[in-house]
Structures are given as C-alpha cells and as structure tokens.
Amino acid sequence: MVPNSTTKKQTPQEAGDDDISMSRPPASHQQPIGEEDASMADVEEEYEEGDEDDEEVAEEETQRVRLLPGSSPNAASFEFLDEGHTLGNALRYIIMKNPDVEFCAYAIPHPSEAKMNVRIQTYEGTTAIQALEKGLRDIQDLCDVVTDKFLDAKLQFLEDAKA
Amino acid sequence: MDYDPMAMDDVESLGPVVKISQADSVRVKFELSNVEMPFANSLRRVMLAEIPTIAIDLVQIEENSSVLADEFIAHRLGLVPLHAEGIESLLYSRDCDCDEYCEHCSVKLSLHAKCTGDENMQVVARDMIPVGDRINQVLGSPVITDSEGQGPLLLKLRPGQEIKLTCIAKKGIAKEHAKWAPTSAIGYEYDPHNKLHHMDMWYETDAKTEWPPSEYADWEEPPAEGEPFDFDAVPDRFYFNVETAGNLPPDVIVNEGIKVLQQKLAGLIHELAEGEGEANGYDGPRSPEYNGGGEGWQDQGYTTPYGGGNQSSYGGAGGTTPYGTTTPYGAGQNSW
Numbered sequence: 001m002v003p004n005s006t007t008k009k010q011t012p013q014e015a016g017d018d019d020i021s022m023s024r025p026p027a028s029h030q031q032p033i034g035e036e037d038a039s040m041a042d043v044e045e046e047y048e049e050g051d052e053d054d055e056e057v058a059e060e061e062t063q064r065v066r067l068l069p070g071s072s073p074n075a076a077s078f079e080f081l082d083e084g085h086t087l088g089n090a091l092r093y094i095i096m097k098n099p100d101v102e103f104c105a106y107a108i109p110h111p112s113e114a115k116m117n118v119r120i121q122t123y124e125g126t127t128a129i130q131a132l133e134k135g136l137r138d139i140q141d142l143c144d145v146v147t148d149k150f151l152d153a154k155l156q157f158l159e160d161a162k163a
Numbered sequence: 164m165d166y167d168p169m170a171m172d173d174v175e176s177l178g179p180v181v182k183i184s185q186a187d188s189v190r191v192k193f194e195l196s197n198v199e200m201p202f203a204n205s206l207r208r209v210m211l212a213e214i215p216t217i218a219i220d221l222v223q224i225e226e227n228s229s230v231l232a233d234e235f236i237a238h239r240l241g242l243v244p245l246h247a248e249g250i251e252s253l254l255y256s257r258d259c260d261c262d263e264y265c266e267h268c269s270v271k272l273s274l275h276a277k278c279t280g281d282e283n284m285q286v287v288a289r290d291m292i293p294v295g296d297r298i299n300q301v302l303g304s305p306v307i308t309d310s311e312g313q314g315p316l317l318l319k320l321r322p323g324q325e326i327k328l329t330c331i332a333k334k335g336i337a338k339e340h341a342k343w344a345p346t347s348a349i350g351y352e353y354d355p356h357n358k359l360h361h362m363d364m365w366y367e368t369d370a371k372t373e374w375p376p377s378e379y380a381d382w383e384e385p386p387a388e389g390e391p392f393d394f395d396a397v398p399d400r401f402y403f404n405v406e407t408a409g410n411l412p413p414d415v416i417v418n419e420g421i422k423v424l425q426q427k428l429a430g431l432i433h434e435l436a437e438g439e440g441e442a443n444g445y446d447g448p449r450s451p452e453y454n455g456g457g458e459g460w461q462d463q464g465y466t467t468p469y470g471g472g473n474q475s476s477y478g479g480a481g482g483t484t485p486y487g488t489t490t491p492y493g494a495g496q497n498s499w
Contacts, residue, residue, distance in 0.1 A: 065434050080431070086208040087427060093201035133435050136428045142179065142202060143425045146195070147418065149181040153193060154414055157183040 067129075068117070075121040076128035083116040084108060091118060094142070095135035100126040104135075189406060191413040192350075194382070196400040200353070203401040207351045210420035211337065211344065213427075216247040216410045217270065217303055218342040220256075221331035228324045236318060240330055241342045243288050243315055244306040245270075247410040249299040253334045264331050266296040270303025272330040278320035286326060288314025294329075303332050306409035345411045345419070350404025355380045359396055 068077040080087070088106040095104040095118075103121040120128040177197055185192040195203055222237040229236070259268035272291040278284040288305035289312060297303060307314040320326065337344035354361060355377035364370040379402045407413045 063434065065431055065438075067438075083427075086205050086213070086424075089201040090205040093199055129435065129438075133432060136432045136435070139202070139205075140425055140428045140432075142198070143421045143428070146179050146181065146198070146206070147421050149179055150193070150414075150417055150421075153181040153183045154186070157186055 071128070073127045073129075074124070076119075076132075078118045078120070078128075078132060080116045080118065082114045084114070085116075088116045088118065090139055091132075091135050094138045095120060095131055097138075098126075098131055098134060101131050104131075186414065188412065190404060191417065192402070192404045193417075194379075194400060194402050198399065198401070200398050200401075203351075203353075205424060206417075206420055207349055207403070209424045209427075210346060210405060210416055211349055213336050213338055213423050214345045214411070214416060214419045215250050215255075215334050215336050215423075216343045216345050217245050217250055217253065217332050217334050218340075219243060219245070219272070219330040220269075220333040220335065221264070222328055223331075224328045226325050226327035229318055229320055229326050230324075231318050236326070236328075239317055240291075240328075241340075243291075243317070244409040245332055246301040246304045246306055247345065249302045250334060252298045253302065255335070256333050264333065268333065270297055270332045271295045272303065272305075272332060273328075274317075274330065275327045276320060277325040278322050281322050283322075284320045285313075286317045286320060288317060290317075291330065308409055345408060345416050346406055347408045348404075348406045350402070350406070352377065352379065352402045353398040353400060355383055355402075356385050358386050358393070359398060360392065361398075 064081045064083070066079050068079050071077055085108070088108065092104050092106045095101055101120060101122050104119065106116060106118045108116050118132070120131050122128055122131050126134075179198045180196045181193055182196070183191060183193045195206070219240045222233075222240055224233045224237070227233055227236065253270075254268040256264055256268040259265060261268065271294050273294050274286070274291045276284065276286045276290055289307055291305055293303050305314045318326065335343040357364065364374055366373050382402075383400065403417075405413045405416055407416060411419065
C-alpha cells in the first residue's frame with residue numbers, strides 16, 4: 001500500500017503532491033477500456049479501499065467540466081459534459097463582454113456526443129479559469145435580474161388588470 | 164473589472180426590462196428587452212427542454228382486449244399531461260434509493276374500464292385514478308381543461324372489451340423525451356420589421372403587401388423610407404409567447420426556466436471552485452513522467468507516443484489511480 005492510501009478520508013484531490021500528478025496519468029493506456037483495466041495493481045488497491053473508493057468513482061463520474069490539455073493560465077480550453085448551445089452561446093457571449101478576455105468561443109465537436117468545448121484566451125491580469133467563473137456568475141446575476149423584473153412585470157400586469 | 168455585464172452597448176444602459184402584454188391560465192406573452200440574443204435564446208431553450216415535469220413512464224398492462232396494441236396505448240398514456248405542482252419534492256427515479264420506483268420518485272395511476280353497455284365507450288384521462296401516497300394532492304393527476312371535465316381521450320372500447328393497467332409516472336425533462344415538455348409551444352420573435360435582414364421573405368411581387376405584419380409591428384418603429392442598412396445593429400427586444408401544456412402555469416414555467424439555468428450555472432461554479440482548490444489547475448497534461456521530459460508541457464498533448472493528446476487531464480481519467488507509484492506508468496518511463 002502506498003502511504004497516502006492508508007488515510008481513509010483522503011480523496012485524490014486532497015492527497016499529497018505526488019498523488020495529484022499521478023491522478024492524471026498519460027492518456028493512451030487508459031483509452032478506451034478505462035481505468036479498471038489499466039493495471040491489476042490499481043484494481044486490487046481499490047478493493048482494499050472499499051467504500052471510500054466507490055464514492056470517489058461516483059464523484060469522478062459527475063465531474064462535468066474539465067480543462068483540456070495544452071492549456072496555460074491565460075489560454076485554456078474547457079470541456080463541459082451534458083451541456084449544449086443553451087449554456088454555450090450565452091456563456092461565450094458574456095465571457096466575450098469581459099474586457100480582460102481576448103478571445104472566447106464555443107463548439108460542439110460532434111452532435112452525438114453530449115460535450116461542449118469553450119476556449120478562453122485572456123490578457124494579462126486574469127486567468128482563463130477566472131474569466132470562466134466570472135462569466136458563469138455574470139449569467140447568474142443576469143438571471144437574478146430577469147427573475148425580479150419578471151415578478152415586477154407580473155405584479156404590474158395584475159394591478160393593471162384590476163384597474 | 165469595471166464593466167456591467169448586463170449593460171447594453173448603447174447609451175441607455177438600464178439593464179433587462181420585462182413587459183407582460185397578455186397573461187392567462189394558458190399563456191403569457193411578454194417582451195424581454197435590453198438583453199442580448201444569446202441570453203434570450205438560452206431562456207427559450209431551457210424553458211422548452213429542461214424544466215422537470217412528470218409524465219407516465221412505465222405502464223403495466225393486466226388486461227387489454229381493446230383493438231389497440233399494448234405499446235400503442237402505453238405511448239398515448241405517456242403523452243397525457245399531468246399536473247407537476249410540487250415536482251421539486253419528487254426525486255428522479257435514477258437518484259432514488261428504491262429498486263425500481265417508490266412514492267418518493269413516482270406517482271402511480273390506475274386505469275380500469277370495461278364496456279358493459281351496448282354502445283362504444285370512451286376511456287378518457289379522468290378515468291385514470293392516482294393510487295397510493297403522493298407528495299401532494301395534485302402532483303401526477305391528469306390535466307383536465309375541457310368543459311366536460313373529461314380530459315384527453317385515451318382509447319375507445321366496444322361492448323365487452325376491457326382495459327386494466329397501472330401507470331407509473333416519473334419525473335423527467337423534455338431533453339430526454341418530449342412528453343416531459345412543460346410547454347406546448349414557445350413563441351419567440353424579434354425585429355418585426357426585419358430591419359436586421361435576418362429573414363429573407365419570399366414574395367410574388369411585393370413582400371410588404373403579401374406578408375401580414377407581426378402582432379408586434381406597432382411596438383417598434385418601422386424603417387424610414389430609404390434608411391440605410393445598419394450593419395452594427397443587434398436585436399435587443401424579444402417577444403415571448405409561453406404556452407403551457409397544462410402541467411405548470413405559464414408564469415411558473417418562466418420562473419422555473421430561469422431557475423434551471425441558474426442551477427446549471429451554480430453547479431458549474433461549484434465544480435470550478437473545487438477544482439481551484441487543487442495544487443495547480445493547469446497541470447492537466449503534466450504528470451511525473453512528463454516533468455523530466457525537458458520539453459515544454461504544452462507540447463505534450465500532441466507529441467508524445469501516448470498519442471492521446473485529446474485525453475488525459477483535469478481529473479478526467481485519473482481519479483482511480485491516485486496511488487501513484489504502483490501504476491504501470493512508473494518513474495521508469497521518464498524518457499517518454
């Protein structure tokens with residue numbers, strides 16, 4: 001057993017530095033069969049870990065946004081799972097409004113894969129991740145305002161209907 | 164960052180404006196202005212496809228001597244609108260702890276009809292009786308809006324024919340199957356005078372006389388005679404007409420739509436925040452083997468013999484191999 005795995009509570013993310021990088025091994029060996037088949041050593045250890053590991057696997061499955069390889073702080077590509085034009089276009093637009101962002105675009109690489117990619121390139125002073133997060137928050141704020149405005153409009157309409 | 168994401172590019176930055184022009188139990192017509200098309204379209208798409216409602220998903224047929232095939236009837240039953248009030252307290256069946264379905268993730272409806280008279284008999288949605296515990300007294304009941312109080316016609320029985328079945332209604336969204344759609348239609352239009360030339364009107368002799376004006380044509384200034392085309396113009400007034408299928412009131416659909424959009428965003432923000440807690444969010448393509456490689460890690464995705472430039476990163480494949488040193492990708496592979 002590796003020392004870190006004896007601490008049951010640790011998730012891969014919280015584990016030491018070595019483990020973090022190892023949690024992202026090179027790609028090819030694991031494609032497409034998946035991690036389970038990559039190494040028997042791994043499999044055995046997972047069984048020793050028991051329930052904790054099952055939870056980790058479940059968390060891993062629900063990870064819906066990830067950074068694509070080849071990204072640097074100022075220029076990054078993100079891959080969203082189970083998102084489409086609904087989020088993509090609004091996000092692209094709102095990120096592009098950020099003056100610290102040099103470029104933002106989105107694509108759905110293949111229509112039969114539920115994946116959406118967003119490319120963000122920023123000027124110095126902010127990072128692509130920050131720009132993405134700001135974009136998400138900006139749409140949230142926009143949603144808040146529209147919710148309020150719709151409620152106001154509804155009350156106004158009801159008042160007008162009475163009069 | 165001193166800019167207002169809600170501000171329009173033009174001078175009057177008032178933020179979004181909503182004006183309701185008509186509202187009743189079936190539809191709400193409103194104008195959403197001072198927003199950009201991507202947002203208006205997101206709202207439209209989310210209302211169409213991603214608001215959770217309830218619809219019949221499983222049908223257990225005990226007796227069917229009608230002329231219609233079992234699966235034909237099951238399909239028709241799926242399309243019957245059911246009241247979705249209180250749907251937020253209902254679990255998705257896939258998230259529920261139960262084996263197949265239970266009262267926390269479904270509503271059971273039973274239908275038993277036999278034609279005992281000597282005339283053909285109509286079986287309607289009203290004949291479906293919710294059985295068992297429910298979250299509230301309306302969730303899952305068929306929507307009945309006609310004046311006779313019958314609801315949609317399900318099938319007809321000849322004398323002597325019988326139908327007996329149990330329906331399991333589950334929560335879902337229209338992205339999976341249109342039977343979960345809360346709306347029967349959403350009207351969405353902008354630029355009634357086609358000033359932006361987004362439409363190319365077909366005509367015999369004159370488009371102006373042959374095409375009826377939009378009902379919103381009076382709301383906006385028609386283009387002046389000989390007005391030059393404005394290449395910078397963008398649409399900023401959107402006319403929605405949200406028409407419910409009966410399962411949710413129309414204004415609730417709008418609110419729910421925004422809510423779903425926000426939940427989507429909140430989930431992603433949450434995930435991003437988690438990711439930032441890691442030592443280095445950008446070490447996707449980097450792994451111990453690569454660090455010794457001497458090359459800039461940005462290249463790795465394309466040039467390594469691992470070949471999977473489009474894979475490996477950000478927790479993707481890595482989650483189950485946190486036990487670094489025992490993996491086959493040991494330190495010995497630095498040369499890769």
